[in-house]
Amino acid sequence: MDESETVAAAPKADPIADFVDKLSAALDAGDTEQVKVLASGLRTPDLADVIELLADDERVQLIETLGNDLDYEVFSQLDEAVRDQLSEALPNTLLAKAVTELDTDDAAYLIESLEESDRQEIFDQLSFDDRSALERNFEYEEETAGRLMQSDFVAVAPFWSVGRVIDYMRETDDLPDTFSEIFVVDPAFRVLGSVELSRLLRTKRQVLVEEIMNPDRHVVLATEDQEEVARQFARYDLMSAPVIDENERLVGVVTIDDVVDVIQEEAEDDMHALGGVGDESIADSVLSTVRSRIPWLMVNLGTAMLSPLVIQNFDATIEQMVALAVMMPVVSAMGGNAGTQTMTVTVRALATNKLGRVNAPRVITREALVGVVNGLVLSSIMALVAFLWFGSGLLGGVIAAAMIVNLLVAALAGILIPLTLSWLKFDPAPSSGVFVTTLTDVVGFFAFLGLASLWLS
Amino acid sequence: MDESETVAAAPKADPIADFVDKLSAALDAGDTEQVKVLASGLRTPDLADVIELLADDERVQLIETLGNDLDYEVFSQLDEAVRDQLSEALPNTLLAKAVTELDTDDAAYLIESLEESDRQEIFDQLSFDDRSALERNFEYEEETAGRLMQSDFVAVAPFWSVGRVIDYMRETDDLPDTFSEIFVVDPAFRVLGSVELSRLLRTKRQVLVEEIMNPDRHVVLATEDQEEVARQFARYDLMSAPVIDENERLVGVVTIDDVVDVIQEEAEDDMHALGGVGDESIADSVLSTVRSRIPWLMVNLGTAMLSPLVIQNFDATIEQMVALAVMMPVVSAMGGNAGTQTMTVTVRALATNKLGRVNAPRVITREALVGVVNGLVLSSIMALVAFLWFGSGLLGGVIAAAMIVNLLVAALAGILIPLTLSWLKFDPAPSSGVFVTTLTDVVGFFAFLGLASLWLS
Numbered sequence: 001m002d003e004s005e006t007v008a009a010a011p012k013a014d015p016i017a018d019f020v021d022k023l024s025a026a027l028d029a030g031d032t033e034q035v036k037v038l039a040s041g042l043r044t045p046d047l048a049d050v051i052e053l054l055a056d057d058e059r060v061q062l063i064e065t066l067g068n069d070l071d072y073e074v075f076s077q078l079d080e081a082v083r084d085q086l087s088e089a090l091p092n093t094l095l096a097k098a099v100t101e102l103d104t105d106d107a108a109y110l111i112e113s114l115e116e117s118d119r120q121e122i123f124d125q126l127s128f129d130d131r132s133a134l135e136r137n138f139e140y141e142e143e144t145a146g147r148l149m150q151s152d153f154v155a156v157a158p159f160w161s162v163g164r165v166i167d168y169m170r171e172t173d174d175l176p177d178t179f180s181e182i183f184v185v186d187p188a189f190r191v192l193g194s195v196e197l198s199r200l201l202r203t204k205r206q207v208l209v210e211e212i213m214n215p216d217r218h219v220v221l222a223t224e225d226q227e228e229v230a231r232q233f234a235r236y237d238l239m240s241a242p243v244i245d246e247n248e249r250l251v252g253v254v255t256i257d258d259v260v261d262v263i264q265e266e267a268e269d270d271m272h273a274l275g276g277v278g279d280e281s282i283a284d285s286v287l288s289t290v291r292s293r294i295p296w297l298m299v300n301l302g303t304a305m306l307s308p309l310v311i312q313n314f315d316a317t318i319e320q321m322v323a324l325a326v327m328m329p330v331v332s333a334m335g336g337n338a339g340t341q342t343m344t345v346t347v348r349a350l351a352t353n354k355l356g357r358v359n360a361p362r363v364i365t366r367e368a369l370v371g372v373v374n375g376l377v378l379s380s381i382m383a384l385v386a387f388l389w390f391g392s393g394l395l396g397g398v399i400a401a402a403m404i405v406n407l408l409v410a411a412l413a414g415i416l417i418p419l420t421l422s423w424l425k426f427d428p429a430p431s432s433g434v435f436v437t438t439l440t441d442v443v444g445f446f447a448f449l450g451l452a453s454l455w456l457s
Numbered sequence: 458m459d460e461s462e463t464v465a466a467a468p469k470a471d472p473i474a475d476f477v478d479k480l481s482a483a484l485d486a487g488d489t490e491q492v493k494v495l496a497s498g499l500r501t502p503d504l505a506d507v508i509e510l511l512a513d514d515e516r517v518q519l520i521e522t523l524g525n526d527l528d529y530e531v532f533s534q535l536d537e538a539v540r541d542q543l544s545e546a547l548p549n550t551l552l553a554k555a556v557t558e559l560d561t562d563d564a565a566y567l568i569e570s571l572e573e574s575d576r577q578e579i580f581d582q583l584s585f586d587d588r589s590a591l592e593r594n595f596e597y598e599e600e601t602a603g604r605l606m607q608s609d610f611v612a613v614a615p616f617w618s619v620g621r622v623i624d625y626m627r628e629t630d631d632l633p634d635t636f637s638e639i640f641v642v643d644p645a646f647r648v649l650g651s652v653e654l655s656r657l658l659r660t661k662r663q664v665l666v667e668e669i670m671n672p673d674r675h676v677v678l679a680t681e682d683q684e685e686v687a688r689q690f691a692r693y694d695l696m697s698a699p700v701i702d703e704n705e706r707l708v709g710v711v712t713i714d715d716v717v718d719v720i721q722e723e724a725e726d727d728m729h730a731l732g733g734v735g736d737e738s739i740a741d742s743v744l745s746t747v748r749s750r751i752p753w754l755m756v757n758l759g760t761a762m763l764s765p766l767v768i769q770n771f772d773a774t775i776e777q778m779v780a781l782a783v784m785m786p787v788v789s790a791m792g793g794n795a796g797t798q799t800m801t802v803t804v805r806a807l808a809t810n811k812l813g814r815v816n817a818p819r820v821i822t823r824e825a826l827v828g829v830v831n832g833l834v835l836s837s838i839m840a841l842v843a844f845l846w847f848g849s850g851l852l853g854g855v856i857a858a859a860m861i862v863n864l865l866v867a868a869l870a871g872i873l874i875p876l877t878l879s880w881l882k883f884d885p886a887p888s889s890g891v892f893v894t895t896l897t898d899v900v901g902f903f904a905f906l907g908l909a910s911l912w913l914s
Contacts, residue, residue: 017814045692053815079811169659178655180637180696197654198635202626234721235502237714239637239696256713257694263717264691267724268805274728275801276794282806282816286826293798294831297791301835304790305842308783315779322772325782326765329898332786333761334754337733341750344732348725349739354536357474358510359739369743374751378758385762441786 048077076106146222149252163205273429335440342414371411533563603679606709620662730886792897799871828868
């Protein structure tokens with residue numbers, strides 16, 4: 001309630017480290033009591049952090065030591081790589097217990113990476129209700145609304161009165177823990193509308209729900225991609241949305257807290273893609289990290305070979321003036337930096353739907369102008385430096401001209417390459433970078449060495 | 458309700474472009490009727506998109522043409538650069554009307570970029586209640602919980618019965634539009650707990666709120682940074698959190714829909730920072746874009762000059778074997794790519810608190826191993842290429858050795874530089890890249906040319 005709680009809720013790096021040290025020591029010593037005392041002081045998301053920080057075998061040991069004291073919610077808070085490691089290492093009976101306790105979406109995440117036979121063994125230990133709810137989630141692909149949704153919700157008929165709805169909710173045990181709206185459905189379970197609880201609470205008991213329901217609802221198809229679902233939540237400020245199957249039957253509800261996780265994941269995916277890495281986590285093994293990064297480096301090795309192909313054409317010029325070899329990395333590096341700036345802004349604008357056919361010409365013109373202005377400023381400095389360094393006005397002039405050309409090319413490449421990729425229906429985030437830097441390298445070397453050879457000949 | 462609505466909610470690029478063309482034409486022709494008809498078919502977030510796609514003067518013209526038909530909510534959905542442009546261009550009377558209609562947090566965003574005198578003129582046109590609510594938000598800095606919060610909320614005493622709370626809400630007009638929980642406060646307005654509406658609805662009328670309230674609340678200080686608030690929401694799956702001032706008085710509530718915007722902004726900021734751009738938008742002018750990007754390019758120009766300093770030491774070696782100048786960009790480029798991969802993962806892990814003192818040694822070891830494995834694979838390929846291309850086993854050996862060294866350095870730099878920056882309390886996102894690529898350039902050139910000169914001498 002007071003400031004100390006706020007602080008405790010966001011522990012700084014060091015207290016966590018000290019805590020993990022103590023916990024590791026207790027695990028090593030086999031001191032079950034001490035482990036339980038330590039863990040009981042943590043809130044579930046903090047326990048998840050601690051588990052992620054432990055070594056692989058310590059994680060399993062901790063969870064088995066805690067036994068029934070473990071809050072199974074912790075599995076829903078773990079990083080995917082850690083969760084998968086644990087679900088493979090832990091006994092199926094423990095997983096079955098966890099699945100029973102968790103919401104259907106979190107339960108599905110926990111066992112989705114298991115072998116079919118293990119998953120079947122867990123299903124066999126579930127109650128009929130839990131099992132069918134979970135099987136419903138597994139009917140849909142990973143990363144769809146159907147996998148993200150909760151199968152528990154409150155649905156009522158339009159002719160019910162507010163009083164009857166409230167009484168029904170008071171008397172029914174099997175309701176979701178918390179929810180912010182109820183749904184109004186027809187006999188075929190098609191969504192007619194929804195009523196927010198705040199509205200329900202402020203309405204007199206005899207009013208019928210159809211009179212107060214909001215019919216203008218965003219429905220989400222169970223097969224829809226979770227990224228698209230997240231985009232609609234952010235765009236229309238939704239708190240929850242009903243999920244329907246192909247027959248328009250209401251099958252679940254997606255709530256905004258699940259969507260927050262998706263938004264963070266998608267932002268991380270885009271950021272990783274721009275940096276040339278795939279869907280990897282800090283908890284992955286060396287082998288899986290190499291496997292995820294080598295393909296990108298191979299592609300870059302291929303495109304990096306274009307620079308030698310260009311430079312080789314000017315080997316005679318370089319022999320004539322070695323200062324060219326000394327300065328040439330500057331021209332390509334500045335092109336790469338400027339191109340990356342434009343590309344980053346463009347890729348993000350495309351991901352958030354801020355860039356389209358209508359404003360593309362305006363934005364392209366702006367980027368070209370920015371490229372020219374930046375080129376003029378930077379090339380003047382560079383010309384002066386080259387002149388003072390090598391005492392050669394020729395070198396200064398050549399490097400300045402090459403930089404202006406390369407910064408204009410960088411600006412145009414930085415916007416046109418992601419735009420084109422996106423118009424061809426490719427995701428611009430993973431591949432724009434390699435095209436942009438290859439182009440600015442090649443143009444940088446060609447413009448610089450080419451102009452120099454013209455001048456020197 | 459059906460599939461067609463889902464589709465309409467996420468229009469593809471082209472229909473939007475066609476629509477904007479039509480709207481532009483109607484604006485040019487001064488056809489007020491047609492403009493109003495077109496705009497009335499749009500939901501507010503879609504109207505915001507359309508406004509962003511229009512040229513500066515068309516935006517003002519559209520809003521003035523719509524007049525009282527405009528849903529002022531649209532201002533809360535606009536990109537910051539566009540919103541600021543409009544708030545400067547639109548008459549203060551229109552802004553005052555918008556401020557009255559909007560929630561306090563959105564109203565504050567709308568007028569925060571205005572001159573003090575304009576803001577005062579708008580304040581003078583507000584009712585006492587609106588004005589004091591807004592002044593309360595302006596007491597807090599931009600990007601704090603106090604600026605993000607809603608000043609409307611329901612607070613009741615602990616000894617009230619559920620029935621009294623429900624009656625109070627039915628009778629009071631001046632309540633927030635929607636809310637999912639109410640707060641329980643003491644006479645000094647300190648938060649004692651909260652009750653979710655779903656709980657309230659399921660409890661009998663005679664029960665006291667103190668019996669059903671949840672006392673274990675996350676409170677947020679009004680002065681706290683919005684990024685920290687967003688992190689807590691994501692971490693503890695909060696739907697809303699009470700905001701308190703320095704005297705622990707409840708002053709407002711932050712809800713998750715505001716936090717979603719913050720999460721997206723922060724992810725965008727990190728992504729931009731990694732790409733070497735600041736807080737810029739696709740709608741900024743040429744001048745402000747140049748101003749935002751030149752400083753970063755200047756820093757890069759400075760660090761890029763380190764490469765010529767290294768290379769110049771080996772100009773005699775290059776004169777002896779020009780193939781070195783031809784191949785040297787490959788070594789530095791591969792180091793830069795590998796370093797950027799590691800750095801991207803590290804920066805994101807730091808931003809999401811996945812990397813700390815406990816697991817740092819393990820992750821550093823992993824990255825070093827990944828660097829060595831990648832180096833062995835790529836350098837074998839490169840040695841073969843160099844041998845076949847130039848028929849020189851020496852060149853192949855030198856380039857392979859330099860690449861192994863540079864990929865190990867890249868891996869270590871990619872993790873140690875952001876980690877060190879973060880331990881020194883600097884944000885690693887904006888500056889890690891320049892350090893990492895400078896180091897991989899310098900080490901790449903030095904290792905390659907240095908080894909070659911040893912071999913050749």
